[in-house]
Amino acid sequence: EVHLVESGGGLVQPGRSLRLSCAASGFAFGNYGMYWVRQVPGKGLEWVAYIAWNSGNIVYADSVKGRFTISRDNAKNSLYLQMNSLRHEDTALYFCTKRAGNDFYFDYWGQGSLVTVSS
Amino acid sequence: EIVLTQSPGTLSLSPGERATLSCRASQSVTSTYLAWYQQKPGQAPRLLIYGASNRATGIPDRFSGSGLGTDFTLAISRLEPEDFAVYYCQHYGSSFPITFGQGTRLEIK
Numbered sequence: 001e002v003h004l005v006e007s008g009g010g011l012v013q014p015g016r017s018l019r020l021s022c023a024a025s026g027f028a029f030g031n032y033g034m035y036w037v038r039q040v041p042g043k044g045l046e047w048v049a050y051i052a053w054n055s056g057n058i059v060y061a062d063s064v065k066g067r068f069t070i071s072r073d074n075a076k077n078s079l080y081l082q083m084n085s086l087r088h089e090d091t092a093l094y095f096c097t098k099r100a101g102n103d104f105y106f107d108y109w110g111q112g113s114l115v116t117v118s119s
Numbered sequence: 120e121i122v123l124t125q126s127p128g129t130l131s132l133s134p135g136e137r138a139t140l141s142c143r144a145s146q147s148v149t150s151t152y153l154a155w156y157q158q159k160p161g162q163a164p165r166l167l168i169y170g171a172s173n174r175a176t177g178i179p180d181r182f183s184g185s186g187l188g189t190d191f192t193l194a195i196s197r198l199e200p201e202d203f204a205v206y207y208c209q210h211y212g213s214s215f216p217i218t219f220g221q222g223t224r225l226e227i228k
Contacts (some may be wrong), residue, residue: 015142029187035217042221044207044219044221044222045156045164045207045209045219045222046219047216047217047218047219050217051214058181059215059216061216062216095163095164100166100169102171103151103152103169103211104152104212104217105154105166105169105211105215106154106156106166106209107166107169107175108163108166109163109164109165111161111162111163112163114129
């Protein structure tokens with residue numbers, strides 16, 4: 001069974017940094033692209049970043065480009081999101097999601113890690 | 120960027136009734152690249168439909184997806200109590216960004 005477990009969220013001041021992690025299990029992590037998707041509490045979904053299986057293709061939403069860095073360690077079955085220069089509008093629940101094979105939709109989601117940016 | 124507009128914003132129905140949710144794209148999309156997700160309070164979204172009309176693993180056959188071009192529909196033939204949730208459509212073409220509709224809340228009447 002596929003499991004994605006996010007960690008690393010919390011309360012952080014504007015301008016500071018935070019690193020999210022996602023531990024994956026139940027599938028061949030190194031064979032699949034992965035994403036981060038976020039959701040402001042009570043609001044809709046926003047795709048944040050994508051990383052290919054071999055880190056050979058990395059794409060960011062315009063809203064986080066230049067501030068966030070997605071990475072992965074296939075030996076540790078782990079996905080990361082380094083978030084720098086955080087803003088109030090980055091406050092959200094951050095989901096780690098798995099790419100569905102060769103298509104760019106998400107077939108599995110973690111439960112999310114809440115990031116709150118506030119002074 | 121393809122903008123997805125879902126309607127209605129809220130749909131109030133009773134168990135046993137049929138639900139029809141709409142997702143309209145700002146430009147024609149390849150139907151292969153349209154997905155639907157269900158999200159219940161306090162839970163992560165769950166994949167229901169991919170490729171506009173293909174049910175994901177374990178999804179009951181009362182859920183069906185259809186459409187092409189700019190107009191897509193998620194239908195739930197006979198609502199069960201557990202179907203009341205928020206539903207999102209998603210475009211995931213071969214290029215980025217990946218976009219979502221704003222969601223339709225399906226509530227018990």
